[in-house]
C-alpha cells in the first residue's frame with residue numbers, strides 16, 4: 001500500500017469516529033442527566049430532566065419502541081441496548097445507539113448509566129452491505145450463478161444458495177467433494193475431477209461447460225469456473241469459483257442456431273432472389289435464386305461491389321436513398337444485358353441493405369397480353385346483341401356488357417358487383433331452380449352451364465332467356481370465373497308459340513284445327529280402348545254457307561264461322577274438343593261418356609240437339625240478321641278397332657244423311673251407312689280397275705241440243721261406265737267418287753280425247769260436221785294447275801276446231817278462285833274454246849261474279865224445268881235465268897225438257913235451246929247422225 005493511500009484511510013477513519021455521550025437516569029424520580037458530548041450528537045444543547053424530554057428528539061416512528069425499551073429495562077433492572085434515529089434541528093436524521101446498565105447504590109436507590117453513540121456512518125455501511133448482498137443474491141438468482149469454496153485444509157465445501165438451487169438441494173447444503181462431483185454426468189465428472197485436481201495441484205484455473213443431474217433428476221447444463229486462493233506463502237489454501245446454470249443460454253443458442261439454419265434454408269428456397277449488401281455495397285449474401293438470375297456463382301460475387309459487377313444496374317440511387325432515409329424502396333429495373341425486367345425491393349438495415357428481386361419479364365408480358373385480351377373481350381362483348389357477362393367468383397364481382405340496358409333496361413352499374421344482382425332478377429318461380437343448377441354445375445366440375453329461364457326486365461315484364469356460361473377453373477380445379485352470354489329468346493319464343501299455335505289452331509276461330517283434332521282423336525281412341533268408355537265424334541256442316549259467302553262476301557262468312565265456333569264451344573264442356581275441320585265444317589269430340597251405349601247415345605243426342613238449337617239462333621253479321629242451320633252427323637266409338645279415317649268418314653257420312661234428310665238435323669251413323677261406305681270403297685276399287693283401260697268399260701253417249709228452229713246444233717257428251725258385273729253405272733254415282741279420289745283428272749282427259757275423236761269422225765259427214773260437243777268438266781279437273789295446258793294438248797294434235805268444243809263448268813268450280821278461273825277461261829277462249837255454265841240456278845252465283853266470267857252459255861238446271869208449269873217459283877227462276885243470260889249476252893239452254901209444253905214455255909220466254917228426253921235421251925254416237933238427220 002502506498003503512503004498516500006495510508007493517510008487517506010486514516011483521515012477517513014478520523015471522520016468516521018463515532019461521537020460518544022453519556023447519560024444517567026435516577027430511577028427513583030426518573031430524572032435524566034446528559035453529558036455535553038450529547039449536544040454534538042443531537043446537534044443542539046439539551047437540558048432535559050426527564051426521559052420523555054429525550055424521547056422528543058427520537059424519530060416519531062421509533063419513539064414508542066425506544067420508550068418501551070427504556071421502561072422495560074428500567075422496570076426490570078436489566079441492561080439497555082437500543083438503536084434508533086434521532087432528528088437534528090436541521091432536519092437531518094442520525095442513527096444512534098443507546099446502551100445502559102443499572103447501578104445500585106448502597107442506600108438502595110437505583111441509577112442507570114449509559115452511553116449514546118452516533119452510529120450513522122456505521123449504519124449506512126451496514127445498510128449498503130445488506131443492499132449489496134440482496135442485489136448480489138438477486139443478480140446471482142437472475143443469472144443462475146452461484147459461488148463455491150473449497151478449503152484445502154478442512155476439505156470443507158461451501159455452496160452459495162444459488163449453487164444449492166441449481167443442484168435442487170436445500171440452501172446451506174455443504175456437500176463433500178465427492179458428493180459435489182457425483183452430481184456431474186459421467187462424461188463431465190471425469191473432466192471436472194481432472195480440472196479440479198490440476199487447479200489444486202498447480203493452480204491452473206478452469207472454466208468448463210458440463211452437465212449435471214440435479215437432485216430432482218433434471219439434466220442441467222452448467223458452467224463451472226474454479227481458481228486457486230493462495231496464502232502469504234503462496235500456498236494454495238482454498239479453491240473458489242462460480243457455478244452457472246447455462247441451460248437457458250444453451251437452449252437459446254440452439255434455438256438461434258436452428259433459426260439461423262432455417263432462415264438460410266428458407267432464403268435458399270424462396271422463389272424470390274435475395275441478396276444482402278454491406279454499407280460499402282459489397283455482396284455479403286446471395287441465395288440460390290439470386291445466383292440463377294445473376295447467372296454467376298455466389299463465390300464470384302461475394303465481397304464484390306454490386307455496381308462494379310453489374311455496371312448497367314440502375315438501382316444505385318434507389319439503394320442509396322433507402323439507406324439514407326432508412327426506408328424501403330420498391331422499383332422496377334430493366335437489365336438490358338439479360339433482357340430481363342426485375343422487380344426490386346430494398347430494405348435498409350444497420351449492416352447495409354437487404355434486397356429481394358424477381359424476374360417479372362414474363363409476368364409483365366402475360367399481364368400485357370391479358371390486358372389486351374380483356375380489351376378484346378370487352379370490345380367483342382360490345383359488338384354482340386346478347387348480354388355478355390363475366391363473373392369473377394373469387395371477388396364475387398359481376399360485369400355485364402352494355403346490352404343489358406338495351407335488352408332488359410338495367411344499367412351496367414346495377415349489374416356490377418355481387419352475383420346477387422343477377423339472381424334477384426330471375427323470375428321468382430324459377431330462381432331457386434336456376435341458382436341450384438348453376439351451383440351444381442360449379443360443384444360438379446362441369447365446364448359449361450346452360451339454362452333457359454324467365455328473367456325480369458327493369459319495367460317488370462318477363463323475358464325468356466337462354467343463358468350459357470363457361471366455367472374457368474384453376475390448376476386445382478377450383479372454379480374461379482365464369483364467362484357467358486345471355487340471349488333474349490322472347491321474340492323467338494313468341495314466334496315459336498305462334499307457329500305452334502298456327503300448326504294446331506285455326507287462326508280464324510281460334511279452335512283446334514284438323515291436325516290437333518287428329519291428335520286428340522288418336523289419344524281418345526287409345527284411352528277409350530283402355531277404359532272402355534264411350535266417345536262421340538260429331539261432324540257439323542253449315543247448311544247453305546256457300547250462298548252466304550257468295551252473296552255477302554268472305555268477311556261476313558268469317559263472322560258467321562267465328563260465331564258458330566263460339567256457340568259450339570258453349571255447348572260442350574272444356575274437356576271436349578271443338579275443332580274447325582275446314583271451310584264450314586266443324587268436328588266435335590266428346591270423351592268419357594258412359595260405358596253403357598244407350599246412355600252414351602242419349603247424352604250424345606242431347607248434346608247434338610243442343611248444338612242444332614244453338615246454331616239455328618239468329619246471327620248478327622254486320623248489320624244483317626242471318627239465319628243459318630247445320631247438319632250434324634255423329635258416330636259413337638269405344639276404341640275397339642277404331643281407325644281415325646274410318647271414324648271421320650262415318651261421321652261425315654252421317655252428316656250427309658242429315659243433309660239429305662232436309663238439313664238442320666242430326667243423324668247417327670248406322671250400319672246402313674256402313675254398307676254404303678263399303679259399297680263406295682268397292683266402287684272406288686272397281687273404278688281404279690276400269691281406269692287402267694278406259695276404252696274397255698267407258699264410253700261416251702251424246703244428248704242432242706236443239707235450237708228454237710228445231711235443229712240439232714250440238715250434243716252433250718255424257719260418260720257411261722259399262723261395268724262387267726254391275727252393269728251400267730251412272731255418272732252421278734262414280735263422278736263424285738272420281739272427283740274425290742282425283743281419278744277424274746285422267747278420266748276427264750280421256751273424255752275430252754274421246755269427244756275430239758268423235759268430232760273428227762263426225763266431220764266426215766256433212767250432217768254432223770257442224771255439231772258442237774259440250775264436255776263436262778268437274779271442279780277438281782278445272783282447278784288443276786295443268787288443266788288449260790291439258791285441254792290444248794288434247795285439242796292441238798287432235799286437229800279439231802276448238803270452236804266445236806264447249807266446256808261445261810259448274811257454278812262451284814267457277815267461283816272457287818275467280819281470278820284463276822277467269823285467266824284459264826280467257827286463255828282457252830283465245831284458242832276458240834267456248835264455255836257453258838251448267839246447272840245454273842242450283843248454286844249461289846252472284847251476278848257480280850257472273851259478269852266477270854267469259855261465258856258463252858247458261859244452262860237452266862233440269863230441276864227448275866221439271867215443275868216449270870206447275871210451280872210458279874220454278875217458272876220465275878227459269879224466266880229470271882233467261883233474262884239474266886240475255887242481259888249478259890249469253891245463250892240460254894234449258895236442260896231436262898221432257899214435254900212440248902215445257903219447251904214452248906221456255907222458248908216463249910226467250911230460251912234459245914234445250915236438251916232433254918223430248919228430243920232424245922243420251923245415245924251412242926252412232927245414233928246421233930239419225931237424230932240430226934230427222935231433226
Ligand SMILES: Nc1nc2c(ncn2[C@@H]2O[C@@H]3COP(=O)(O)O[C@H]4[C@@H](O)[C@H](n5cnc6c(=O)[nH]c(N)nc65)O[C@@H]4COP(=O)(O)O[C@H]3[C@H]2O)c(=O)[nH]1
Pocket residue numbers: 703717718719730731732735751775776777778838839862895896897898915916917918922
Ligand atoms: N230426268 C231427266 N234427265 C235428263 C233429261 N235429259 C237429260 N237428262 C240427264 O241429265 C243429265 C245431264 O247432265 P248433267 O246435268 O251435265 O249432269 C251430269 C254431269 O254432271 C255428270 N257427267 C256425265 N258425264 C260426265 C263427264 O264426262 N264428265 C263429268 N265431269 N261429269 C259428267 O253426270 C251427270 C249426270 O249425267 P247423266 O246421268 O248422264 O244424266 C244426264 C242426262 O241423262 C230429261 O229430260 N229428264
